Amino acid sequence: MKPSIPKGTRDFSPIEVANRTYIMNTIKTAFETFGFQPIETPSFENSGTLMGKYGEEGDRLIFKILNSGDFLKKADDALLSEKDSLKVTAQISEKALRYDLTVPFARYVVQHQNEITFPFKRYQVQPVWRADRPQKGRFREFFQCDADVVGSKSLWQEVEFIQLYDAVFSKLGLAGTIIKINNRKILSGIAEVIGAKDKLIDFTVALDKLDKIGKDGVVKEMLSKGITEEAIEKVQPLFDFTGSNIDKLTSLEKMLSTSEEGQSGVEELRFVINAIGELGLETAVLEVDVTLARGLNYYTGAIFEVAAPEEVKMGSVGGGGRYDDLTGIFGLKDVSGVGISFGLDRIYLVLEELGLFKVVDLPKPKVIFLNFDATTDMLKMKAIQSLRANGIKSEFYPDLGVSNKQEKRQWKYVASRAILFVVSKVENDVFILKNMNSGVQTNCSLSELVEKLK
Structure with missing residues (x-):
């Protein structure tokens, strides 16, 4: 069988x-510059931790893990005969791969609340x-790099x-x-x-798809969910907000004049917009998007x-937002949180498409000892x-080269990995060291070799 993934x-x-x-090191450095601390959580969680936290669409995208052993043994025969996968899944799968890092983080906060100093600023890269x-930019396995603050309701967190x-x-x-x-x-x-x-x-689920399925697609989905034509007519201005x-914010304030909650959202946005206007951004652009x-x-x-x-x-x-009641689902009330990914x-x-990657040196030894x-x-x-005890990356070419072809293979290995120093021979405890850039060869004792390579 042909191997595949x-x-x-x-x-x-x-x-x-x-x-x-x-990329990860750049992100981690920024996280720590802003005061975040790293944690890690398991790759899989109990199903009850994850299910019901991402909406109906999100739940369908969670990978379930079959129970070990004879997982069908405990399944109800009637459910099996019905072939109702949703009902059967609960009996044959108790764990699932994590869908994101935020819900596991909320679980972590609740479990470790007595060890945490609030506000707690954590980052996680897993x-x-x-x-x-699968499609361009969308994979079934991918890394998220998250930063969250829990235990603070201050809007300065959004600004940061x-x-x-x-x-x-x-x-x-x-x-x-x-x-x-x-x-929200x-x-x-x-x-x-x-x-x-x-x-x-x-x-909100339909509105969030505006940039993917267009205005007509959003209207169609809203109608299918039982939202009336009269209601949709009232939100028409949102599709062309300029x-x-x-x-x-001024337009929203007028539109939401009869909604206390809506007015509160406008004021929160205004605080953040004004703060960033005062502080400035280096290269990014901040934009209010009411369809987000x-x-x-x-x-x-x-919501970001x-x-x-x-x-x-x-x-x-990237994306994220504030989730004032997320830890409440795990029994810890009144802990406000906000985070981004x-x-x-x-x-x-x-970065690849725009040609923005810097030349990255692959890990390699500073010196290689050839084997003739x-x-x-x-x-x-x-x-x-x-040499290794002195922190000098060193490697030994393991296969003996006695023929011309075998020797050439070793030198080709040196060239392909761009290794700077080569010890080609050892005669009477004297090491013959060659600098591959200059071509200069030097005879050294072991102590001299260590000093030169340091």
Whole structure:
């Protein structure tokens, strides 16, 4: 059978790993500059931890893990005969791969609440899994790079997250990213004033798809969810909202004049917009987008989404928001949280398309000992041991080269990995060291070799 990997997953070459590490290190450095601490959580969680937290669409995309052993033994025969997969799944699968890092983080906070000092600022860089349809920039296994603050209701946290996005993308050389912002309270207010408050989730999920399926597609989906034509007519202005951020807030204020919750959302947005206006951004652009909904049930305040520069056709490269009651689902009430995520894999594709990757040196030894004489192998290995003890990356070519062809293979290996120093021979405890750039050869004792390579 021809070997293959599952759809939506990828292998990474050494250069791809180096480039991904460069992105992750840039993000991690920014996280720590802003005061965040790292944590890690398991790759899979109990199903009850994840299910019901992402809405109906999200639940369908969660990878379930079959129970170990004879998983069908405990399944109800009647359910099996009905072939109702949703009902059977609960009996044969108790665990699932994590869909994101936010819900596991909320679980972590609740479990470790007595060890945490609030406000708690954490970052997490780990893979997540979604049973999505693979396409450009969308994979079934991908990394998320998250930063969250729990235990603070201050809107300065939202301001800092916008600055954090700006800092990372500026450092990566990705100028012109658009940080879109909205507020869930505004969406709730709109649903209220058009008389569709009981359809808030359906309304926001459909509205969030505006850039994907267009105005007609959104209207069609809203109608299919039972939102009336009269209500849809009232939200028509949202499809063509224009002007500056302040203009948009003024229009929203008028539209939501009868909604207390809506007005609260406008005021929160105004605080953030004014603060960023005063502080400024390095290269990113902040834009109020009233159609931004992000179809996740847990956002309660600010909503963020970051779009790549316009010349790149790519989905969002980051997103997040405030979730005042997320930990409440695990029994810890009144702990406000806000967080953002960077889409590592999409950021990689954008940097690649724009040619923004710096030349990254792959891991390699500083010196390699070639193998043309087996009688000196132990001497070379002892020398390598000393070099490594002094922090000098060293390697021994393991296969003996006695023929012309075998010797050429060793020198080709040196060239392909661009190794700077080569010890080609050892004679009477003297090491013959060659600098591959200059071509100069030097005879050294072991102590001299260590000093030269330091």
